[in-house]
Amino acid sequence: MGERSLQKKQLILEKAKEVFVEKGFRGVTMKDIVDACEISRGGLYLYFSSTEEVFLEVLAAESEEADDVFAESVGEDATAADILALFLKEQKKEILRSKKTLTAATYEYAFANPKNTILKKQFTAAVTMLDKLIRMGIKNEEFYDVDARIAAKNIMYVLEGLKIASVTMGVSGETIDNELYMIMQGLVIEE
């Protein structure tokens, strides 16, 4: 695949993302993508052979970006509490934007493809990261001496709860703040 082809593929992925954001996963047809990209029906098939294929590549492109963003924001000399706060702040942003992201489409995809492990991988990766972070915090005596893995999972379940609630019924920034505050309070030792 040449240079030009790669550009075209990028274009398709960008436009397709908008379509998935708007219509979810199951609601999207190849025709929808063709229309959004203003390419030919046959043209799309040169790059992707199903909406699933498009969706998975859209997701892959997304997660690359996401990692970058977080990595950039973590300073060199940040404490565990700092990093946790930063992580939660990012999550809050994400949750509030959920109607403009692939959240719903991704859940829908997961429903339709129970074998697929995308969400599980993301979840596990986040848990592992938080686990390490919490251990670090405990070691540094920033955090209470809790079971790190369980605490990490709890954080993630609360976040998942907020995410799905945000998509299906809406949540306010304040509501999120309350939850995040409970999380921090349960971990960070007040001086």
Added chain:
Amino acid sequence: MGERSLQKKQLILEKAKEVFVEKGFRGVTMKDIVDACEISRGGLYLYFSSTEEVFLEVLAAESEEADDVFAESVGEDATAADILALFLKEQKKEILRSKKTLTAATYEYAFANPKNTILKKQFTAAVTMLDKLIRMGIKNEEFYDVDARIAAKNIMYVLEGLKIASVTMGVSGETIDNELYMIMQGLVIEE
């Protein structure tokens, strides 16, 4: 609609539920329901005019049952902690069964119909109930003196997180127990 018709409607709702459990909401066509019920193409339209209509009645029938089950289990002289434990135990069962319930279909329906408030209503009702329960527990000095509404919401978000996780990636009974233990621990005063 006569006696016989009502029975038929019940039959359709039962069979349709199985279909929704298996295929979610968007994946279900009128034809799927027709096939599952072994009735004629036109026959289904005598009772329902869209998959949405069928689904909403399936849900309505479900929620009636659910209420009954919980009401029956609460004893007369139960303490707040007892009731909370019972509630959480029910939730655990529900979560573990989630691949055999309408959970995914309901989320999918909510994605496709953002205006619909079914999930919100259920959530709010549960929060209100927990709020009352927690206030009662605090008054009886069973529970710590927390902000009842925030604690109630926290419980619900954790449960939502477990529910969606259960559907999309699976959760073990142990994982659920850990979460529920954290909830109880955050509320119930140990003697």
Added chain:
Amino acid sequence: MGERSLQKKQLILEKAKEVFVEKGFRGVTMKDIVDACEISRGGLYLYFSSTEEVFLEVLAAESEEADDVFAESVGEDATAADILALFLKEQKKEILRSKKTLTAATYEYAFANPKNTILKKQFTAAVTMLDKLIRMGIKNEEFYDVDARIAAKNIMYVLEGLKIASVTMGVSGETIDNELYMIMQGLVIEE
């Protein structure tokens, strides 16, 4: 068929007429008639086995009425010109009401059933009547000495033209008056 059955049949014909007036011939289904009559689906079939059958009986009932009305209005000592004027006046009324009559439905029926001779019979009957009337007028020296049959036909074609125009594009009372005036002027000798 007993007394009660006859009443029921009448009821069906009345309601069905309204349906045909509103929806034409081809636009009417057995279901439409059933709904309008508030009888059972099967019930209708006890009396009629197709929309065509209903329509033909509606038409038959209509033409009986029509004859009655005209006969009643003709006085004993009316001149040919009087009778012609009366006939044209009736026709004018009919044409102006055409959107509330079976005109369109009847044409539509005729299109769909070229073999059917209803319209031809009505037309021929009217021509015959006018032919006699004009001959009488000529004999009485009320009318010019025209070819009675041709004049009769001309009147009918103008009326047909007004009728179809009324249904398809609307005509004003004045327009009709102009046409009727031309007819009278071509026949009646001014004193």
Added chain:
Amino acid sequence: MGERSLQKKQLILEKAKEVFVEKGFRGVTMKDIVDACEISRGGLYLYFSSTEEVFLEVLAAESEEADDVFAESVGEDATAADILALFLKEQKKEILRSKKTLTAATYEYAFANPKNTILKKQFTAAVTMLDKLIRMGIKNEEFYDVDARIAAKNIMYVLEGLKIASVTMGVSGETIDNELYMIMQGLVIEE
């Protein structure tokens, strides 16, 4: 839409015309047209999205042709009487062919779409043309000094009457001749 597509569209319009001629307007389904054109079910929808759309384009194509035919036949130095005679001769031809034309379908379309003004426009255009022609004839002292507009309308109503009669009950060439003769006689001054 490319060259090839235009040809295909033409083909569809031609075949569809035959279908409308045979079955009228309401009697035609998309399937009928598909079958007549020997294209695929979906194929027709690439060009037209309803029988109404097809029909209106068939009509549009027709009226273009019709205009051409008449324009070609009018000589440079024709008198008003010549032109009128030519017009009526064309109309006679049209009326005699009416079972092989769109006449019935067009009326049927008008019944089903009272808002549509196709017939009214055609009628008005013809009246306007005849009005001018008659004024010219009067000015040239070829025609009697009648009210041109009323005379023009009378011609058109007679023609409409003949047309609908032709479709619904049939008319002979002689009958038409009689009517056209009356029209000419009422206008043209005999020398």
Added chain:
DNA sequence: CATGAATGAGAGTTCATTCAT
């Protein structure tokens, strides 16, 4: 006689997918 649930044929419509150009 009368009912209305039930059936199944058939019309409308949309799409994934192919393929000649």
Added chain:
DNA sequence: GATGAATGAACTCTCATTCAT
């Protein structure tokens, strides 16, 4: 590579007609 016309399968929905009660 790229196009977009074409196909045919699948789905939605409506009705005429039947038949057990």
